Amino acid sequence: MIKKYFPVLNHVNLPGVITTLGLMMGAVTAYFLLHGELRWAILCLFFCGVFDLADGLVASRLGKVTDFGRQLDSLVDFFTCCIMPVIIVYRFFFDNLFIIIAMGFYAMCGLWRLAYYNIQPPPTDPAAKRYFTGLPVPGAMMGVTMVFWMVLRFELPEWILAVTFLGIGFLMISFVKLRKYGLWQQILWLVGVAFVAYVIMSGS
Numbered sequence: 300m301i302k303k304y305f306p307v308l309n310h311v312n313l314p315g316v317i318t319t320l321g322l323m324m325g326a327v328t329a330y331f332l333l334h335g336e337l338r339w340a341i342l343c344l345f346f347c348g349v350f351d352l353a354d355g356l357v358a359s360r361l362g363k364v365t366d367f368g369r370q371l372d373s374l375v376d377f378f379t380c381c382i383m384p385v386i387i388v389y390r391f392f393f394d395n396l397f398i399i400i401a402m403g404f405y406a407m408c409g410l411w412r413l414a415y416y417n418i419q420p421p422p423t424d425p426a427a428k429r430y431f432t433g434l435p436v437p438g439a440m441m442g443v444t445m446v447f448w449m450v451l452r453f454e455l456p457e458w459i460l461a462v463t464f465l466g467i468g469f470l471m472i473s474f475v476k477l478r479k480y481g482l483w484q485q486i487l488w489l490v491g492v493a494f495v496a497y498v499i500m501s502g503s
Contacts, residue, residue: 310367314358318371321350325379332387338498340387341444345495347379348437352488373413380440381409386446388460395457401464405443409436410467415472431477434470438484441491442467448498 302308324347332341354372358364380410385402392398422428423442434442446463451453 310365312363312365312368313361314354314363314368317350317354317357317373318368318375321354321379321423322375324350325375325383328379328383329386332390337387337390340499341448341498342495344379344383344387344444345441345491346426347383348441348491350374351380353435369417372419376436377403377413380436381406381413384440384443384447387444391447392449392457392460395461397461398457399465401461401468405439405464405468406469409439412436412471416420429479431479433473433475434477436471438487439471441487441494445490445494446492452501 324343328340328343328347331343351372356366358368361470385406386400388402413436443460445465447460450457450460
């Protein structure tokens, strides 16, 4: 009965709820950043990546892959994986023009990647379903965030961060084929878990 008055609810399922929780975690990330809690902001941002992984797995396992879910996932990914890392880095490197330009390029590439993904028809070739074309935006977010923390923590040259944003931006829109849930993804998540543990132990 309630769906008669709120028709969007006809499209909301469990994967969509998980995706929405990722958006809420992105809002919590912004909250901690505004209150100067960088460590907690970064930890929450990484949990956004966990929600993104979970919604895709659940949708695939339950056979709940929908156009609504695809659009919702892309909108949340753009906020959490493209915009939030830029906002976090800007908070500390707002006076570095090279980094500002590189971050703009990164956000643009993330937007283009998500829009391009949404207009692609579902692959009919089983082999094509097993690969990503270009680096997915959650992986991009993890990469730039880890490099940002290391540059800030160890006072590394700032150009390293700018080059990272540029390089990962190119990877997102590239022709590179990456196997879904392949070795590269397993390594990335292991590094991500180690990074989260390091952030927790090191303090802000």
